[in-house]
Amino acid sequence: MKFVQNLFDSTRPAVTTGKLKGLYPLHNALETMFFVPNHNAHSGAHVRDAIDMKRTMVTVIFALVPALIFGLFNSGYQHHLAIGQIESGWANFWTLENALYGALKVIPMIAVTYIAGLAIEIYFAYRNKHAVNEGFLVSGILIPLIMPVDIPLWMVAISTAFAVLIGKEVFGGTGMNILNPALTARAFAFFAYPTYMSGDKVWAGLTNVDGVSSATALGQYASTGTNSFGVIDGFLGLVPGSIGETSTLAILIGAIYLIATGVGSWKIMLSAVLGAVTMGLIFNGVADLMISPEQQSYLAVPFYYHLVFGGFAFGAVFMATDPVSAAHTETGKWIYGFLVGFFSIMIRVFNPAYPEGVMLAILFMNVMAPLIDHYVVNANIQKRLKRVQTVQA
C-alpha cells in the first residue's frame, strides 16, 4: 500500500505542475480508486456518512455480478446448443467450455466499452476541469450485458462513444443527462446496425454459421405468436437473448441486493412490474378482438410470461432505476415506473419490428420523467399557495 501511495506521490508533481498536466484527471481517478482521499468536511456538517459515489456505483456492479456470470455460461450454452454440440439441460450448462466461450466474447466487450467510454470521460474531465465521475463504472458493465453476444467490438466501441458523447457529455456530464447512457448505446446500435442487433443468429454466436438459428422468445412471439420455451426456462434463463438479460432469477438476486442496500429504488422496480402486469392483463382481456391469429395468440400469452422473457426484468431493475434519468421525486417514481412497465409490454406486443420494447419504453420515459417531476413539484407549489389562500380567507 505504501508502495502504491509512493508511486502516486512521486508522479503527482508531473501532472499538477509539470508537462503532463493533461493527465491529471487520469492520475486523480486512479489515485482515488486506490485510496479514498483524506478530505475533511470543510463547510457545514462536520461529520459525514461513509458512503460516497464510488461505493454507490460499486454496489450496482456487485448487483450485476449474478447476471454477468450467468450470461457468460449462457452465451456458451446457447452457442453449443444451436450448433448441436450438446443436448439441452442443466447437465451441460455449468461447463468450462460454456464459460470459456462466453468469457472470450464478453470480457473483450467489457474491456472495449471501458476503454472507449473512460477515454471520453477523462477527456471531458480534463476539458471541463472536474474529477472523473463514477457513473461510467456501471455503464461500462451494463452496455455489454444488453448487447447480443455476436456484435463486433468496433460497434460496441462506437455505440459507447455515442452514448457517452451525445447521451451524457453534451448535457453537461454525469448527473445532467436526460437519457440512460447504457440504453442510449443500445438504441444507437439497434438503429445503426439492425442486422447485428436482431434476428435469429446473433444471440448465440451464429453469424458465421450457416443453417442453424436461435431465435429469442420474443422474436418467436413476434413472428408466430407462440414460443418454444417454457416459463420456467425463461425465469431461470436457459433461453437466447442479450448477454445479461436472460436469467430473471439472477436479475432478481441483484434486485434484492439493490433494494436491501437502498441503492436501487424499490418504488420504480415494483411499479414497473405493476405496470407490466396491468398491460399484460389488458392484453389477455382483449386478445379475442385481434384480427390475425398470431396477434390473438400473442395477446393471450399469460401476463407473467412477459415478466420473465426478454429484457423486461433487466430493464426494470438496472435501467429504469438509474437515478439521474428516472423521475427524481418520490411520487414521480411511482408514475414513472408504472409507465415504464406499461409501455414495455405494449411496444413489445404491438410492434413486431421492435420485439425489445423495454429499451424504447425506458428511453421514452426518461424523456417524460422531467415532465412527471414538473407536475409533482407543481402539486407541492399549489398546496403551498392554497395554504396562503386559506389564511387570507
Added chain:
Amino acid sequence: MPNLHTVRKGLDLPILGAPDALVDGHLSASVYAVRPSDFRGLVPKLAVKEGDRVLAGDVLFTDKADPRIRITSPVSGEVARVERGEKRKILAVVVLADSQQEYRKFTSGTPANREDAINWLLESGAWSLVESRPYGRIANPDAEPKAVFINGMATEPLAVAPAVALAGREEDFAMGLQVVGLLSKRTVLSIAASETAPALTKASGVELHQFKGPHPAGTTSVHINQVSPLNKGEVVWTLNYQDVVILGHLARTGNLKLERVLALSGTGIAKPRAVTAVAGASLEAFLNAELKSGNYRVISGSVLTGTKVSKTDYLTYYASQLTAIPEGEGTDFFGWVLPSFAKWSVSRTLFSWLTPSKKYDLNTKQHGEDRAFVVTGLYEKVFPFDILPMPLLKAMWAKDLEKMEQLGAYEVVPEDFALCEVVCPSKQELQKLAEEALDLLYTEMN
C-alpha cells in the same frame, strides 16, 4: 395528549462523547470577543474604540441597517482591540474582562406592554436573542409576528437535555416567558414528548406543543412547520429556552447576563459534561485543561451546524454546545469498496445497519470527493418538512428566486439541510448553498 406531533423522518447521529447530565464548572476566561459574523446579515457599526471601558451590557456595535439593534458586551472590562480583515471588515471586538464583573443596570421587572417590552429589549441588547423567520436573522422590531416560537428542546447531537440546563433557573425561565408573552398574541412552547421538567411541562401563559421523533424533531423549523407553517409575507419570531432564561434574568435583576449552559462534549473532551459559559469567552485556557491531546476539531456548536474554531478562538455568540471530535487523518486504501464494520452509514452498503444501537467515534472525514447530484430519494428520508428538498436545493443552486419562494424557501434556514448534507453521497455543501441563496432572497425582497 393534546398537541402531540410525531416526526418520523430524521436521524439521530450515533456519535460517541455524550455529555454527563450535570452542570459542573464554568468556562472561565479573561478575554471575550464578539464577532459580527455570528449575526446573519448584520453589518456592524462600531460604537466603541480600543481602550474604551465597557460594562456588561454596554453596546459594542450596532446594525448599520437598523441602529436600534445593538450588540452589547457580554462582560465588563476594556476594549483590547478590534480585529479587522480584508477591506477593514470587522472580524471581532475583543474585551479584556475585569476580575469583578459590573453590569449596566437596566430597568428590572416585567414591562407593562408590548411596546415597552420591545424598547426595553432593544435598549439592553437582549433583542439580539430574538430571531425571526423567514431567513433566521435578528428580528425586525417593527414586524408583527403571527406567533413567537420558544424552542424547549435539544435534539442536536451531543446536546444537554433542557431539564438539566434549566435546573435552578426555573424562576428566570418563568419570568422570561412572561416577557416573551408580551411580544405576540400567540406564544408557542415546544417541548419533547418525554420531557419531565415541570418548568417546561407546566409552563404558564404559553401554548404547549409536544414533539417526538429523531432529530430534527427538536428544531424550531420543524415546530413551525407542524404547528403553523409559514406563508409568504408572514413572520414568526423564535427564541431558544436558554435565551428565555437570559430575558428572565434581565427582568428579575436588570442585568444582561449572556450566560448559558454549554454542552461540553465529543470524544476529544476529557470529561464530557455541561458547564456554564458566557457568550464570546476565549477558549484557549479552558481547552488546554479540557481537551485531550491529539488532533481534534473544536466546534462552537453542534457537529451538524456549528462553526469550526481554533483552540485560540472564542465561543460563538449563540453557542450552547462546544464539541471536539477527531479530525480525519490519512487515506483509506480501497475504502470505497472494502467492507468495513468500523464505518457508519445510513445506507445499508456498509454494515452499520446491523448494529443500530452501536455508537461511533465519528471524525470529520468527508469519505469521498465532491460530485454532482446523482442519487435521489435520500434527502427525503431525513427531511421531515412538507417541502421537496431536491427541487428546492436546485432552485437555490440556480438562484431562481421565484421557484425558491414557491417551493418553501421561507420555511427553512440553512441549518435544516444539515442532515441532508450528512447523508449526501455526492458530498454537496448544502448549508452553504442554502445560506447564499437565502441571503440573496433576503436582499431581493427587502
